[in-house]
Amino acid sequence: MTAVVVIGSGFAGLWAALGAARRLDELAVAPGTVDITVLAARPFHDIRVRNYEADLSACRIPLADLLDPAGVAHVATEVTAIDTAARTVATSGGATYGYDRLVLAAGSRLVTPAVPGLREFGFDVDTYDGALALRDHLRRLADGSPTPAAATVVVVGAGLTGIEVACELPDRLRRLFAGAGVVPRVVLVDRNRIGSDMGASAVPVIEAALAGNGVETRVGVHVAAISADNVSLSSGEQLAAGTVVWCAGMRASPLTEQVPVPRDGLGRLPVDDFLRVIGVPAMFAAGDVAAARMDAGHMSVMSCQHGRPMGRYAGYNVISELLGEPLLALRIPWYVTVLDLGPAGAVYTEGWDRVVVSTGAAAKDTKRTINTRRIYPPLTGDRADLLAAAAPRLQSRP
Numbered sequence: 578m579t580a581v582v583v584i585g586s587g588f589a590g591l592w593a594a595l596g597a598a599r600r601l602d603e604l605a606v607a608p609g610t611v612d613i614t615v616l617a618a619r620p621f622h623d624i625r626v627r628n629y630e631a632d633l634s635a636c637r638i639p640l641a642d643l644l645d646p647a648g649v650a651h652v653a654t655e656v657t658a659i660d661t662a663a664r665t666v667a668t669s670g671g672a673t674y675g676y677d678r679l680v681l682a683a684g685s686r687l688v689t690p691a692v693p694g695l696r697e698f699g700f701d702v703d704t705y706d707g708a709l710a711l712r713d714h715l716r717r718l719a720d721g722s723p724t725p726a727a728a729t730v731v732v733v734g735a736g737l738t739g740i741e742v743a744c745e746l747p748d749r750l751r752r753l754f755a756g757a758g759v760v761p762r763v764v765l766v767d768r769n770r771i772g773s774d775m776g777a778s779a780v781p782v783i784e785a786a787l788a789g790n791g792v793e794t795r796v797g798v799h800v801a802a803i804s805a806d807n808v809s810l811s812s813g814e815q816l817a818a819g820t821v822v823w824c825a826g827m828r829a830s831p832l833t834e835q836v837p838v839p840r841d842g843l844g845r846l847p848v849d850d851f852l853r854v855i856g857v858p859a860m861f862a863a864g865d866v867a868a869a870r871m872d873a874g875h876m877s878v879m880s881c882q883h884g885r886p887m888g889r890y891a892g893y894n895v896i897s898e899l900l901g902e903p904l905l906a907l908r909i910p911w912y913v914t915v916l917d918l919g920p921a922g923a924v925y926t927e928g929w930d931r932v933v934v935s936t937g938a939a940a941k942d943t944k945r946t947i948n949t950r951r952i953y954p955p956l957t958g959d960r961a962d963l964l965a966a967a968a969p970r971l972q973s974r975p
Contacts, residue, residue, distance in 0.1 A: 579611045581895055582666055582676040584656050584832065586617035586640055587625060588881040589864025589888035590682035591954065595967035596892020597680075598647040602964055604900060608648070611899065615644060615651040616668065621705070626881055627948050628702035629741040629917070631749045633712070635949070637705050638956070646960040656683070659835045661857050678859050678895045681832060681846070682888060685865035685879050688826035694803030699823045702742060711822060718819050719753040726817035728759040731808045733800055734825030735767035736774050737916055740783060742822055743792045744919030763792045764816055766808075767825075768799040775914070776931030779924050786921035827879055829866045836860070841868045843879070850906035852891040853898070861895050863887035871909045875929055881952050883909065886971055893969040905969050913974055915944045927974070943975050951975060 583594045594615045601611055622643055624636045640651045655669035659681070666674045687703040689695055700711040718727040728750055732743045743765040750761030765771070765787065771794060772783045787794060795810060800821075802809040808816040829844035836846055838856045845868040847855045852869060854860040863869075864884035869877040877883040890907040897904050914926045923940035926933050935943070951972070955962035 578609065579677045579899065580675060581611060581613045581678045581680070581899070582674050583613065583615045583680045583682060584617070584659075584666065585682035585684055585830075585864070586615055586619070586622050586651070587682065587684045587864060588884035588952070589684070589867075589891070590615060590617065590680070591622045591640075591643060592885050592888030592967055593680045593682050593861075593863055593892040593895070594644060594649045595647055595954070595963055596889040596969065597896050598649050598892075599964040599967040600893045600896035604896070604902065606896075606900070611896065613649045614674065615640065615649060616654055616656050616666065616674065617651065618653065618655045620651065620653040622954070623705045624948075624952065625704070626952065628705060628708035629738065629745050630948075631712070631745065633705065633708055636708075638954070642956070642958055643954055643963060646958055647963050648960075656832060659832060661836060661860060664859060676859070678899050679861065680891050680895055681830075681836070681854070681860065681862045681866050682864045682884075682891070683830035683832045683866055685827045685829050685843075687823065688828050689823065690826075692800055692803060695800075695821075695823060698803045698805055699821045701823050702738065711820070714820060715750070715753055719757065723754055723757040723759045724819075725759050725762070726806045727819040728754045728757070729762040729764070729816065729818040730820040730822060731800075731816055731818045732763065732765045732822045732824060733767075734823065735765050735769075735771045735794070735796070736824065737914070739765060739767070739822075739824035740772060740787070741917045741919075742824055744786060744790050744917065744921065747791045748920060762818075763790075764795060764818070765792055766795045766798060766800060766810065768797065770796050775916070775924075776926060776933070778933045779914075779916075779926050779931050782924045782933060782936050783916070783918065786918035786924075789921050790919050827865070829879075833862075833866050843868075850908075851894045851898075851904040852887060852907065853894070861891045863891040869907065871912070875912070882913070885952065886969075889967055889969045892967065909971060911974055915940060915947055915975065917941070917944050917948075947975050
């Protein structure tokens with residue numbers, strides 16, 4: 578049995594596994610010839626980019642529903658070590674998996690700096706479990722004897738995730754604290770400026786949306802300390818707040834540190850046009866752990882927009898290389914950003930300089946289509962549907 582191991586079940590990992598299964602099917606490889614196994618800490622595919630939303634009921638899909646029909650094995654376990662020389666993967670349960678080809682798609686995680694109180698009192702929406710913890714915390718505050726501090730949330734980091742969280746929270750807090758006699762308050766804090774990742778034409782749209790949603794902003798300052806009911810800013814300002822949501826900074830999975838090649842500033846591995854890790858035989862990488870060239874002047878970004886096609890191409894190519902078939906080079910000639918602005922709608926930009934194309938309700942419709950349909954795998958449980966969706970093709974602009 579030839580073994581292909583995929584680490585991770587996010588946007589890149591899921592599609593790498595299904596893409597590999599599809600390529601085996603396409604090449605009419607006899608069952609039992611190549612074994613594909615997904616190793617992931619949770620037995621789910623999480624729609625991570627929706628974690629800022631209040632309703633998380635559709636954001637977690639059992640891997641069994643997606644991988645079993647395609648004949649892909651999956652094990653819920655934490656990968657603890659990769660030995661690229663021995664071609665083995667060790668897990669927290671004590672098991673070791675040998676591989677003939679490996680696809681690392683372990684994703685990224687939130688950077689949590691040594692801010693006093695952050696680990697004890699901070700929340701995040703980086704994971705499904707983190708988003709649930711935030712939801713439950715807010716409910717507990719609303720069900721107690723609410724004070725103004727209990728109804729105040731400080732969001733740290735005014736990048737894309739922080740903006741979406743901040744825009745979603747005012748309405749959410751108003752519903753939770755309705756009749757409690759306190760006025761909900763949301764404060765967005767960033768050491769730089771609002772929407773520094775967005776283009777010049779998008780920032781005024783974002784600032785207007787924040788103001789319209791009732792979100793206060795503090796820029797050019799950072800969080801100095803956090804307690805159960807207070808946030809201290811570097812300016813000396815004290816914010817009475819029962820909740821802090823940390824949205825500042827991402828880095829590739831620490832598993833990349835076990836691969837003996839230089840990594841970029843985000844901890845990502847260098848890959849070639851076929852998603853092979855440069856300098857490491859038998860290893861591919863996709864999604865947030867990989868720095869892949871998208872066009873002549875731009876590298877991939879940590880997003881499902883790039884992670885999903887990277888996964889599909891990695892899956893196709895890992896089987897193709899294994900069986901001596903031609904590989905496909907990945908290039909994505911377009912780039913868009915659609916940012917949810919809560920009740921203010923959304924902002925849709927195109928190009929790497931993020932030029933605004935639409936705003937308000939029209940952009941919100943596009944965002945809703947992306948969040949509820951475009952980024953989802955088929956949920957029919959049908960093998961043919963799943964393999965068809967795993968084809969190494971690029972979607973058109975949303």
